[in-house]
Amino acid sequence: RAHLRQAATHVLFDNWTGAATVPSRALYPHQWSWDSAFIAIGLRHIAPRRAQRELETLLGAQWGDGRIPHIAFNPSVPLGAYFPSPDFWRSSTAGRNAGAPSTTQTSGIVQPPVHALAAWQVHLADPAESRRRGFLPRVYPRLAAWHRYLSTSRDLAGGSLAAVVHPWEPGLDNSPCWDEALARVEPAPRRSFRRADLDHSSAADRPTDLDYARYVRLATTYRDHAYDDARTPHAFAIEDPSFNALLIASEHALAAIARTVGADAGAHLRRAEATTAALIDRLWDPAGGIFLARDLVTGEPIAGHSVSGLVPLIIPGLPQDIASALAGTAHGPRFRLGQVHLVPSYDLTAKEFDANRYWRGPSWFNTAWLIHHGLVRHGEAGAAGRLRAQFLTAAYHSEFAEYLEPYTGEGRGIRRFSWTAALALDLLH
Numbered sequence: 001r002a003h004l005r006q007a008a009t010h011v012l013f014d015n016w017t018g019a020a021t022v023p024s025r026a027l028y029p030h031q032w033s034w035d036s037a038f039i040a041i042g043l044r045h046i047a048p049r050r051a052q053r054e055l056e057t058l059l060g061a062q063w064g065d066g067r068i069p070h071i072a073f074n075p076s077v078p079l080g081a082y083f084p085s086p087d088f089w090r091s092s093t094a095g096r097n098a099g100a101p102s103t104t105q106t107s108g109i110v111q112p113p114v115h116a117l118a119a120w121q122v123h124l125a126d127p128a129e130s131r132r133r134g135f136l137p138r139v140y141p142r143l144a145a146w147h148r149y150l151s152t153s154r155d156l157a158g159g160s161l162a163a164v165v166h167p168w169e170p171g172l173d174n175s176p177c178w179d180e181a182l183a184r185v186e187p188a189p190r191r192s193f194r195r196a197d198l199d200h201s202s203a204a205d206r207p208t209d210l211d212y213a214r215y216v217r218l219a220t221t222y223r224d225h226a227y228d229d230a231r232t233p234h235a236f237a238i239e240d241p242s243f244n245a246l247l248i249a250s251e252h253a254l255a256a257i258a259r260t261v262g263a264d265a266g267a268h269l270r271r272a273e274a275t276t277a278a279l280i281d282r283l284w285d286p287a288g289g290i291f292l293a294r295d296l297v298t299g300e301p302i303a304g305h306s307v308s309g310l311v312p313l314i315i316p317g318l319p320q321d322i323a324s325a326l327a328g329t330a331h332g333p334r335f336r337l338g339q340v341h342l343v344p345s346y347d348l349t350a351k352e353f354d355a356n357r358y359w360r361g362p363s364w365f366n367t368a369w370l371i372h373h374g375l376v377r378h379g380e381a382g383a384a385g386r387l388r389a390q391f392l393t394a395a396y397h398s399e400f401a402e403y404l405e406p407y408t409g410e411g412r413g414i415r416r417f418s419w420t421a422a423l424a425l426d427l428l429h
């Protein structure tokens with residue numbers, strides 16, 4: 001335990017750049033949105049002020065329309081080190097009408113809203129220091145604007161759920177769940193871009209060139225429509241269970257923050273309730289015992305079972321029958337909780353399952369952390385304890401791998417990955 005704590009601390013301190021933490025010096029050399037939220041959740045145990053800083057730096061890159069970009073670029077990193085780089089996104093010009101900052105270069109898409117959840121936990125780790133620095137009063141309006149953006153501009157179907165418009169947005173980039181929707185997207189010419197990720201990670205662990213060509217096309221179209229959600233002809237528009245579950249959990253955290261700073265907590269609780277009702281109404285599949293994403297272009301649910309469909313287990317006040325069904329599905333043949341390593345990102349029994357390739361099967365530490373909390377919340381202490389023990393052992397033995405081959409537990413992707421270290425620290429406490 002002492003070794004684990006020390007090793008995890010080293011990873012986070014080595015990946016700290018002075019104002020924020022990079023997910024990885026090599027593969028991800030800038031600041032990522034949901035990574036930073038998970039990182040802050042771990043950092044609060046060893047450096048609470050730095051954890052506040054982490055979130056403040058990210059919120060400093062927020063756009064005027066409320067969106068928190070998925071990447072805030074570090075200007076001292078060479079352009080070729082990561083693709084797509086700032087010259088691709090052109091945030092300060094293409095994003096001008098949406099209020100992109102002029103001082104920081106960012107991407108134009110978003111990632112899951114884990115930030116209010118992180119801000120509240122960071123506050124609780126050292127309330128005196130938080131008060132002294134005025135942390136919550138400073139971040140509250142920004143977090144509220146972020147949630148407002150998601151529940152207005154991103155409610156593309158008018159069904160009270162936030163939609164994602166690019167596979168990088170739900171964070172499960174190349175999940176088989178997106179295959180059908182992506183097949184409709186005309187790939188960008190292969191020679192129009194150069195991937196940098198393959199300089200740092202095995203090609204067998206990463207999305208394919210064809211995936212990238214489609215990611216590039218979707219981002220280009222959004223950019224060329226000035227990142228305007230209403231004007232962009234979205235070829236990819238999806239209601240994702242995990243993205244919305246995190247929005248709900250964060251809305252509950254925002255209510256707690258509002259109460260602390262003397263703002264209206266009731267409005268946040270009402271929105272959390274309405275979003276929970278919409279999630280159950282639109283995405284719950286009672287037959288499968290899992291939440292399914294919905295494709296807004298066809299209007300149909302997406303049949304694939306991914307770990308995203310289990311994440312709503314974290315929602316406070318989720319009806320008990322749904323929570324029990326989710327726990328049952330996690331332990332069933334598709335995810336085999338307790339029998340394989342952590343929680344596979346995709347249905348083990350599906351033909352699309354791939355044990356090595358990014359979000360097509362490997363087990364990730366952030367989703368395991370979320371499922372762990374969901375199990376604790378809904379009275380599954382035994383299963384939660386076993387998952388926690390597995391998590392800590394795997395984080396240490398894999399040198400804080402990005403993800404794991406679920407059957408062997410071997411590390412995949414890069415090592416010394418920040419959120420793996422941060423969430424290990426959190427589970428140690």
Ligand code: DGY
Nearest residue numbers: 070083084168173197
């Ligand atoms: C990447 O670059 O691989 C990320 O997942 C996209 O943000």
